[in-house]
Amino acid sequence: MSNVHKDFHGALSFGLQFLDDAYGPEDVQDFLGGLADTVYKPLVNAIRLRGLDALREHWQTVFDLEDGEIEWHDADGTLELHVLRCPAITHMQAHGYAIADHFCEHTRIVNEAVCRAAGYEAEVEYDQAQGRCVQRFRRAAP
């Protein structure tokens, strides 16, 4: 598998902890939320164009590449992604990397920002220690 260097999860974790320690959770929120306008702009545009299918495609590609374990449970216009084995948490635990206190918050913040920018809503429930989460996506109420 090319160009998948999982140690980057550890570097991201270090960066999130650094931001939290130096500037606090509001700046972490600002930084991660801002990624919807930059790094994730192509995903925002794809969701605007193709709706939840674009999100499903995005996550399926990511978890296939990173060898995560996921299930999809969809109902009533809600796309529900169950992450049963998070590749980031699994890799950091396996290699003894320090995991940021609020590492999984980045998923909630980025998901919410990306979806908000595209006219959708997101929510995330996670168990950081277990490397599991449930992510829900739906069109925002008009």
Place this chain on the structure above:
Amino acid sequence: MISCTEFIWVYSELFRFIEARGGEEQLIAFWKGIADEFLGNLRQYVEEDGLEGMHRYWSHTLGEEGGRHTMTLYDDLFVIDMHECPSAKLIFQSGRVEPYPKYCEHCRWLYPPLLKKLGYEAEMDVIDCERGRCRLTVRKITE
């Protein structure tokens, strides 16, 4: 989850964010922090196997990251000639984010200081950041 395939763009945005909040001094503190607290595996490889350990470490990381480079290992010298850095290519050529102009500086702060503490003299020459060309030269310090 921010995928490791998206990380380099996020990393670059993080450099920009930290510099905007705390200036260059804070950004350098961040880079030094990565060297001190995150690169433990590089430190371990070098403590165990010296220049050969460096060769093993970068064979693994650069092998996973992709890009085009050559590594040369002599008895007393280790050199990485980066012809096309995979990270710099993403930053400066993909158009995904506004390139952070000092992106390549982080390698100067991550690797030479760490290697110096382990008894090596290391020079990071950035030849052409936008094209992802640089050279890391490491020599064992002899008394």
